[in-house]
Amino acid sequence: MKKFLGVCLFALSAFNVAQAHEDNLRLYTLDCGDIAVSDMDGFSSAGDYAKTSAKLGNTCYLIRHKNGDLLWDTGLPASLVNAKPMVNGVFSLSMQKTLVEQLKDIKVTPSDIEYLSLSHSHFDHVGQASSFASATWLVSDKEQKSMFANEKSSAQFSAFKDFKRKTFTGDYDVFGDGSVIILDLAGHTAGHSALQVNLKNTGTVLLSGDLYHQAKSRELKRVPRFNHDEKTTLKSMARFEKIAKETSARVVIQHETADIKKLPKLPKYLD
Ligand SMILES: [Zn+2]
Numbered sequence: 001m002k003k004f005l006g007v008c009l010f011a012l013s014a015f016n017v018a019q020a021h022e023d024n025l026r027l028y029t030l031d032c033g034d035i036a037v038s039d040m041d042g043f044s045s046a047g048d049y050a051k052t053s054a055k056l057g058n059t060c061y062l063i064r065h066k067n068g069d070l071l072w073d074t075g076l077p078a079s080l081v082n083a084k085p086m087v088n089g090v091f092s093l094s095m096q097k098t099l100v101e102q103l104k105d106i107k108v109t110p111s112d113i114e115y116l117s118l119s120h121s122h123f124d125h126v127g128q129a130s131s132f133a134s135a136t137w138l139v140s141d142k143e144q145k146s147m148f149a150n151e152k153s154s155a156q157f158s159a160f161k162d163f164k165r166k167t168f169t170g171d172y173d174v175f176g177d178g179s180v181i182i183l184d185l186a187g188h189t190a191g192h193s194a195l196q197v198n199l200k201n202t203g204t205v206l207l208s209g210d211l212y213h214q215a216k217s218r219e220l221k222r223v224p225r226f227n228h229d230e231k232t233t234l235k236s237m238a239r240f241e242k243i244a245k246e247t248s249a250r251v252v253i254q255h256e257t258a259d260i261k262k263l264p265k266l267p268k269y270l271d
Pocket of ligand 1: 122124125210255
């Protein structure tokens with residue numbers, strides 16, 4: 001009997017190992033559009049980007065945890081798909097495929113997704129949020145307050161009015177096990193955040209939000225003119241770099257095409 005029990009326990013633990021492997025946290029990269037900028041002046045308060053142009057990518061991410069799915073950012077509006085690039089000031093915006101269509105390729109539907117969180121509430125990050133209205137929106141108090149600060153901005157974010165939401169201050173541990181953490185890195189907006197994802201094989205990945213828009217902005221510590229607060233941004237950059245160093249993180253700047261190119265394309269993922 002003892003021997004039988006031993007064999008059973010062995011089989012059970014082997015099963016658990018297999019399960020644990022199956023349950024590895026996964027990070028999928030989603031295409032959230034392209035942003036051509038004819039004059040980058042607004043992206044550096046030092047004035048050194050004036051009259052330079054850039055092609056920025058735009059990415060969103062699906063994090064699959066054994067206890068739920070988190071969608072990080074929702075990109076440009078779905079209306080850009082199959083349309084001419086939309087020109088708005090220095091920006092020319094385009095998109096190939098909606099998030100919903102991309103998720104179909106990995107057999108995920110919007111109703112499967114438990115949590116939605118946005119690095120911040122700018123137009124290139126909130127565009128397709130209304131497709132995920134059944135998710136619980138994880139939002140910092142500071143960002144939420146700024147989004148609904150007045151009638152005009154409240155109207156702009158009316159899609160969020162009916163979301164179930166979980167608000168928090170500071171950092172937020174999404175699944176309560178330290179694997180996925182929303183980092184309070186304010187300054188770009190009042191409640192801007194980045195995402196730390198601790199993967200088993202890849203190690204720590206830091207998704208920058210718009211703390212930086214390009215690798216050179218990270219090198220030079222350039223702060224956009226349109227940021228909510230420059231001093232707070234610089235403090236957040238210092239904190240981000242400390243975390244990156246301590247965790248030997250792979251840093252992904254969400255708009256940096258060089259970083260985006262190196263990420264696995266659907267249906268592939270990092271784990
Ligand atoms: Zn952005």
